[in-house]
Amino acid sequence: MKKPDLPSDENARLQAIKEYSILDTIPEKDFDDITALAAYICNTSVSTITFIDADRQWFKSHYGLENNQTVRDISFCAHAINYPTEIFEIEDSRQDERFADNPLVTGDPHVIFYAGVPLVNREGHALGTICIIDHKPKKLSDEQRKVLRVLSNQVMRLLELRKKNIELDERKIVLQQTLNFFAQTSEVAKVGGWEVDFEKNKLDWTYVTKEIHEVSFDFVPDLRSAIEFYEAGESREKIKEVVDNAIEFGKPFDEVLKIITARGNERWVRTRGKVEFVNNKPFRMYGVFQDIHSEKVKEIQLARSEERFRKTFDHATNGMALLAPDGKWLKVNKSFCEMLGYSVNEMLQMSMSDITHPDDLETDLRYLRELSENNKDHYQFEKRYVHKNGHIVWAIMSRSVVKDQYNHPLHFITQVTDITARKEAEQIIAEERTLLAAIIDNIPVNIFIKDRQSRKILVNRQEMRYMGVQNEMDVIGKTDYELYPAESAAVSIAEDKAVFETGEAMLDKETFSRKYDGTEHCFLTSKIPLKNSDGEITGLLGISYDITERKNNEKKLKDLLDVTSEQNIRLTNFAHIVSHNLRSHATNFSMLLSFLETEKDQTARNELFGLLKKASDNLTETVAHLNEVVAVNTNINQEIQRINLYEAIQKVQSNVQAQLIREEVHCLNEVDRNLAVFAVPAYLDSILLNFLTNAIKYRDNNKESYVKLSAKRENDYIILTIEDNGIGIDMKRNGEKLFGMYKTFHGNKDARGVGLFITKNQVEAMGGKIEAGSALGEGTTFKIHFHEKN
Numbered sequence: 001m002k003k004p005d006l007p008s009d010e011n012a013r014l015q016a017i018k019e020y021s022i023l024d025t026i027p028e029k030d031f032d033d034i035t036a037l038a039a040y041i042c043n044t045s046v047s048t049i050t051f052i053d054a055d056r057q058w059f060k061s062h063y064g065l066e067n068n069q070t071v072r073d074i075s076f077c078a079h080a081i082n083y084p085t086e087i088f089e090i091e092d093s094r095q096d097e098r099f100a101d102n103p104l105v106t107g108d109p110h111v112i113f114y115a116g117v118p119l120v121n122r123e124g125h126a127l128g129t130i131c132i133i134d135h136k137p138k139k140l141s142d143e144q145r146k147v148l149r150v151l152s153n154q155v156m157r158l159l160e161l162r163k164k165n166i167e168l169d170e171r172k173i174v175l176q177q178t179l180n181f182f183a184q185t186s187e188v189a190k191v192g193g194w195e196v197d198f199e200k201n202k203l204d205w206t207y208v209t210k211e212i213h214e215v216s217f218d219f220v221p222d223l224r225s226a227i228e229f230y231e232a233g234e235s236r237e238k239i240k241e242v243v244d245n246a247i248e249f250g251k252p253f254d255e256v257l258k259i260i261t262a263r264g265n266e267r268w269v270r271t272r273g274k275v276e277f278v279n280n281k282p283f284r285m286y287g288v289f290q291d292i293h294s295e296k297v298k299e300i301q302l303a304r305s306e307e308r309f310r311k312t313f314d315h316a317t318n319g320m321a322l323l324a325p326d327g328k329w330l331k332v333n334k335s336f337c338e339m340l341g342y343s344v345n346e347m348l349q350m351s352m353s354d355i356t357h358p359d360d361l362e363t364d365l366r367y368l369r370e371l372s373e374n375n376k377d378h379y380q381f382e383k384r385y386v387h388k389n390g391h392i393v394w395a396i397m398s399r400s401v402v403k404d405q406y407n408h409p410l411h412f413i414t415q416v417t418d419i420t421a422r423k424e425a426e427q428i429i430a431e432e433r434t435l436l437a438a439i440i441d442n443i444p445v446n447i448f449i450k451d452r453q454s455r456k457i458l459v460n461r462q463e464m465r466y467m468g469v470q471n472e473m474d475v476i477g478k479t480d481y482e483l484y485p486a487e488s489a490a491v492s493i494a495e496d497k498a499v500f501e502t503g504e505a506m507l508d509k510e511t512f513s514r515k516y517d518g519t520e521h522c523f524l525t526s527k528i529p530l531k532n533s534d535g536e537i538t539g540l541l542g543i544s545y546d547i548t549e550r551k552n553n554e555k556k557l558k559d560l561l562d563v564t565s566e567q568n569i570r571l572t573n574f575a576h577i578v579s580h581n582l583r584s585h586a587t588n589f590s591m592l593l594s595f596l597e598t599e600k601d602q603t604a605r606n607e608l609f610g611l612l613k614k615a616s617d618n619l620t621e622t623v624a625h626l627n628e629v630v631a632v633n634t635n636i637n638q639e640i641q642r643i644n645l646y647e648a649i650q651k652v653q654s655n656v657q658a659q660l661i662r663e664e665v666h667c668l669n670e671v672d673r674n675l676a677v678f679a680v681p682a683y684l685d686s687i688l689l690n691f692l693t694n695a696i697k698y699r700d701n702n703k704e705s706y707v708k709l710s711a712k713r714e715n716d717y718i719i720l721t722i723e724d725n726g727i728g729i730d731m732k733r734n735g736e737k738l739f740g741m742y743k744t745f746h747g748n749k750d751a752r753g754v755g756l757f758i759t760k761n762q763v764e765a766m767g768g769k770i771e772a773g774s775a776l777g778e779g780t781t782f783k784i785h786f787h788e789k790n
Helices: 012-022 030-042 142-171 172-176 180-186 205-215 223-228 234-247 293-315 334-340 344-348 358-372 420-442 461-465 486-502 546-600 602-634 645-655 657-662 681-697 731-737 755-765
Strands: 044-053 057-062 068-071 089-090 115-121 126-134 192-199 202-205 253-260 267-279 281-291 319-323 331-332 379-385 392-401 409-418 445-449 456-459 506-514 520-531 537-546 642-643 666-669 677-678 707-713 717-724 769-775 779-788
Touching: 012 044, 012 126, 012 142, 030 044, 030 057, 030 126, 030 142, 030 293, 044 115, 044 717, 089 546, 115 142, 142 202, 142 205, 142 293, 172 344, 192 205, 202 205, 202 223, 205 281, 223 234, 234 253, 234 281, 267 293, 319 334, 331 344, 334 344, 334 379, 334 392, 334 409, 358 379, 358 392, 358 409, 392 420, 420 461, 445 461, 456 461, 486 506, 486 520, 486 537, 520 546, 642 645, 642 681, 645 657, 645 666, 657 666, 657 681, 666 681, 677 681, 677 779, 681 717, 681 755, 731 769, 755 769
Parallel strands: 666 707
Antiparallel strands: 044 057, 044 126, 057 068, 089 115, 115 126, 192 202, 192 281, 253 267, 267 281, 319 331, 319 409, 379 392, 392 409, 445 456, 445 537, 506 520, 520 537, 642 677, 707 717, 717 779, 769 779
16 A cells, blocks of 8 residues: 655645634535535445545545544545646556555445545645545546536635635624625625715725625725626626616616636626616616525536436436326336336326235335335335236335425435346246255255355255254254264364365265264265355365165175185085095095905905905094084084183083093183183084193193183184193194194094094184194194174
8 A cells, every 4th residue: 555645735735724724623514515416426425525634534524434534644535635636536446556455445435436636725735635436446427527626616615615704704893894885785695795986986895795706805896897807708798788788778787697706716696786876877886796606506516417317317227207295107217118018108197006016015105105204215125016918027116205395205216127037037046946955855865065164054854864853953054073973073074174175076985974872874975065156165065875784785795705605615625525535435445345356365354354344434434524524514503602601611621620630731711700602502512622632632741731721802702712831733834734634743643633623614613713823842822713793
């Protein structure tokens, strides 16, 4: 912002303002009329008469503005007085570097357009301005510029008159002592007297007459110089004519003419005179001289204003009319008639009630009564008119009142703007919104809109159902932190932030939402940024499709596929085992039978029969083992029960207690007495028995042997740990075949390699798993995982 420069004549200018005694005076109608007229003629919202004091601008009159002063540093008028002969016009202050950041531009009263005409006194000092202001860009027409200059001159004349009136009051005592004709004319405001003495060839003016001519009090006029004050042309020729006729024929005169004062100012005056004759000779001529400049200027301006109003009225694109107090139309313009389909003559034969929709008539009449009774100075509302062909015409109707000197209504000025197209568009939009709302509320998808602060400003019924609310106001204006647990809310808010910062939509992302009741839902979510006409992101549209059931079905399908795959693997392995084991027995039988056929010696044949019996027993045992494996994988779902693990261990321990004592192996049951697992009772007994007997069987005779059982809960499993300090297993060498069928690792004559294979199948058949860890000479640890959700 650029501060205004001080004029070069600043000190003299301030002194001149002081001499007018105008600052901080009360409002005066003459000045207020001028600002109102300036605003009207230039079609602006604000007009002021401003005087620039040392550190402020003070408004003598301020039309459309509440404040009566501001500091000088931000004043537009303080700039204008630096150009005393020019109109200082700013079409758009926002584009002018001197004013773009001026508080009067960025804040109230939002000065966008400004035009000021300096108020310059006779000495050439710019005292202030008459200015007009608007809240939108504008440019003055040539005619408006001329009018502003005229109004500026009128303000100065009022100032001079005001100053002279002050001087007149100060000289009152002197004036009362002057000649009688001074006393006779001083009673009439702005009326001076004059007298011509033909015998002495002398012209006398009263003080007021001299003031009107703007000459000094000691000025001595004569008839020739007095006539030369009249403006050259029509006024001067007319005064010569009437004076000559008065002198020659005794004809009195009463004329309204224009003079040019001693200071060069135009002034309208009324001059009246008559001649007295003595012996048929003119003895003296006298009369009155009245300053009617303000009234004449107002008369001219009123005529111009009326002409402008007439042109505006006749050619306005919106409807205009003058309404009589009885409701009849006094005058209507072409646009109003065309709007309703009537001719001008038809409209003038009708009343306001004839064309107003019945449902709006009472409201209009009530407002009209209030306007007539001084309860309002204007009113405006949307109303319906009835077209000549019967259809409805929607309009914004504004009406103000014009009153006489007794405050009685003369007529009402009515302005009508056709908004039928807008109303029809609004109806279409309303119907579309209703349809869209119905679609949004009934679509089986969660839909919501959030603002830039992630507050929900719209939710559909599906979203409300998911959140468990009946009234959308329980949700509107709230963030996810107020609606969901913090962990879920934080994830959602982070997604919102990413959309706002990048401007890119998040599409079809699987998201999880946990509610306060602990339930969790999976959604396929899209978040799309919403932008205004300037491309700024104002919020986002959220669309979430609940895929929880689908995900659950997918999980069930995956679990089923996993089980099927595992069963297929087991079936394949079982097929390999069956193929291998039975083929071995078959080969053995074939060879023994071949030997038996060729062997003649009875002793040898007896030995072969013994071998055949043993081979038959081995086959029977193998088939039994295979049946046991099949049973493990087929009977699981029928027998799973909740079993106290501590008691199950105690039961198995009692079954092998004699072996534990005989082999001096300590069994430590450290499982919580209340801990339970889901398992098949027979499988659990078999598993525990197998591991305890293995611990006894593969003890280290060089140590004090023990087997320790403990358990803990971890995630969805209860893990039973069975730890011994026996001879251990070489895991690098035998780890991968540890749970294979018929796999043995220590050369124990009783080992058959079936126990761990069956144990592993039993654990997995119950939805668990088994892990092993071992080192030679240190011992072995097995961890059996029992699934808690069995």
